[in-house]
Amino acid sequence: MPIVLDEVAFDYPDGTPAVESVSLHVKDGERVAIVGQNGAGKTTTVKLMNGLLKPRSGAVTVDGESTANRTTAMMAQTVGYVFQNPDDQIFTSSVQSELEYMPKYLRWEEVRRDERVARAVALCGLEQHLETNPNDLPIAIRKFIAIGAILVGECRYIILDEPTAGLDVPGLRLLNSLIDHLQTEGIAVVTITHDMRFVTESFDRVVAMAGGTVVADGPCEEVFADDDVLKRARIRRPEVAQLVRDLGIPTTALRLDDIVHKIP
Amino acid sequence: MALATLRGVSFTYAYTNEPALRDINLTLEEGLLYAIIGPNASGKSTLCALLRGIVPLFHEGELTGSAEIRGRNLFDWDPAELSREIGYVFENPFTQISGIKETVFEEIALGLENLGMPSDEVIDRVEQVVEQLELGALVAKNPNELSGGQRQKVAFASIIAMDADVIVIDEPTSQLDPESSDAVFAIIANLKKKGKSIVLVEHKMDLVAQYADRVIALNGGRLVIEGPTSEVFTSPLLNASDIARPAVTDLAEALAKVGRPLARTPVTRAEAADLIRARMKGGPRANRSR
Structure with a gap:
């Protein structure tokens, strides 16, 4: 059962529209990247998906149920949202206690809790840091703590808001393998990102937004082939994809590994 | 005179065991754009903070070796004077924004007011920067209500307004979309053209390759290589250190x-x-x- 946004509108507190007539769906195990300029309505859209925001008009349903009828706490069990700034999310004094906070709050049995925490620790590479205060760790590791805390829950949809900002090569590698792993578990991953190389390496579908509306929604190859969409959403092709385009090489390939074979 | 001369510099933050910088030997010249690159926790931010004296004057710790900034030993600088000579934009805009001003306009003006600049001059200067960074739509907003990307631009604007000779920027574009990132780099390139010295940390290597004169690559607190941009990016040393290219x-x-x-x-x-x-x-x- 999917997340469905049907003709959704939402206004900022000062009354200016943040998103207008947005319709899209996210299916089980899908990997969807939402792209567009700062202020395009990306964060509002994902906050509507997990019920942090309720629409002014239109409907948001998750697994067939309207988010309007469910509390934020209930929704957080289904659609996990990892904040852009990990410090908006992390609040306890050790990595271990941060990861255990939710299961303890929900009074999970110890076995279930330990199993879920161990899985999150392994997926996020946090083995070395369990006793450390998150504030003493660099931002890249704090980002994985924030992701880990969400993964402890049994969400079937995970939203990652700007996960690659500030990550280095090993961090990106870990993030990509984490996303691959979630797909094998049938968990859908939705990301907001400005990193187009990340989009084309790890995601199947792109939703391009501009001015609070969806201007394109489709497979990466299709969306990145459309100059008009790129212009309207003010986004770029990944560097090497733009290079082959500049050279007039006829291909819609986007990933570096594929492009290598297209260059004469 | 060099912008900075570091000889055998190591720095360990108070209450930690591992040095953040290890035996760094480096000379930075004036009038160039340096990019500091490297994996997380490689010492990039600490090196930036050292150039601005935040390390060790504010964040305490043990500094060994000698660090000279603009020909004067770091410890001989008056911190207030150094802060006027070297503008510093923090990695996390949430750290920098004062939280005490109710509008973006006042936030950008804050540093200038602290310098004791006459208010009509402050207003002129802020207006210029607002135009340059296309922040017109934000000037009346509360800085605390801005998105991450917007805050980052405001933090950048506040430092540009100060018009220091040297500008140190820790990740100017981490939360910006590609168009805004290009705009920030175009402004930085323009500042360099006006004779400013720029040192910045950046993970977007395509932008570094396009704009930086020289690159400083760090790993585990050590200097991997420093040199002209294309030389550094094509060096086998980079790949071996897991540094993006x-x-x-x-x-x-x-x-x-x-x-x-x-x-x-x-x-x-x-x-x-x-x-x-x-x-x-x-x-x-x-x-x-x-």
Whole structure:
């Protein structure tokens, strides 16, 4: 059962529209990247998906149920949202206690809790840091703590808001393998990102937004082939994809590994 | 006079065991754009903070070796004077924004007011920066209500307004979309043209390749290599240290691996395009002759 946004509108507190007539769906195990300029309505859209925001008009349903009828706490069990700034999310004094906070709050049995925490620790590479205060760790590791805390829950949809900002090569590698792993578990991953190389390496579908509306929604190859969409959403092709385009090489390939074979 | 001369500099933050910087020997010249690159926790932010004296004057710890900033030992600087000479934009805009001003306009003006600048001059200067960074729509907003990307631009604007000779920026574009990132780098390039010295930390290697004069690569607190941008990005030392390179440099390496190397290794898209175009024109014979 999917997340469905049907003709959704939402206004900022000062009354200016943040998103207008947005319709899209996210299916089980899908990997969807939402792209567009700062202020395009990306964060509002994902906050509507997990019920942090309720629409002014239109409907948001998750697994067939309207988010309007469910509390934020209930929704957080289904659609996990990892904040852009990990410090908006992390609040306890050790990595271990941060990861255990939710299961303890929900009074999970110890076995279930330990199993879920161990899985999150392994997926996020946090083995070395369990006793450390998150504030003493660099931002890249704090980002994985924030992701880990969400993964402890049994969400079937995970939203990652700007996960690659500030990550280095090993961090990106870990993030990509984490996303691959979630797909094998049938968990859908939705990301907001400005990193187009990340989009084309790890995601199947792109939703391009501009001015609070969806201007394109489709497979990466299709969306990145459309100059008009790129212009309207003010986004770029990944560097090497733009290079082959500049050279007039006829291909819609986007990933570096594929492009290598297209260059004469 | 050099912007900074570091001789055998190591720094360990108070209450930690591992040094954040280890035996750094480095001379930074004035009037250039330096990019500091490296994995997380490699010492990039600490090096930035050292150039501005935040380490060790504010964040305490043990500094060994000698650090000279603009010809004067770091410890001989008056912190307030150093803060006027060297503008510093924090990595996390949430750290920098004062939280005590109710509008973006006042936030950008705060540093100038602290310098004791007459208010009509402050207003002029803020208006210029607002125009330059296209912040017009935000000036009346509360800084605490801005998005991450907007805050980052405001933090940047506050420092640009100060008009220091040297500007140190820890990750100016981490939360910005590609268009805004380009705009920030265009402004930085323009500042350099006006004679400013710029030192910045950046993870977007395509932008570094395009704009930086020289690159400082760090790993585990040690200097891996410092040199002209294209020399650093094509150095085997980088790859061995797991430091990201421009996408076209990765592409060139992938082409070499499948037995079709380019004539030389490009670091910018324009260079890569020229090299591939030359090969396409030359046809298969030109390829063979190489």
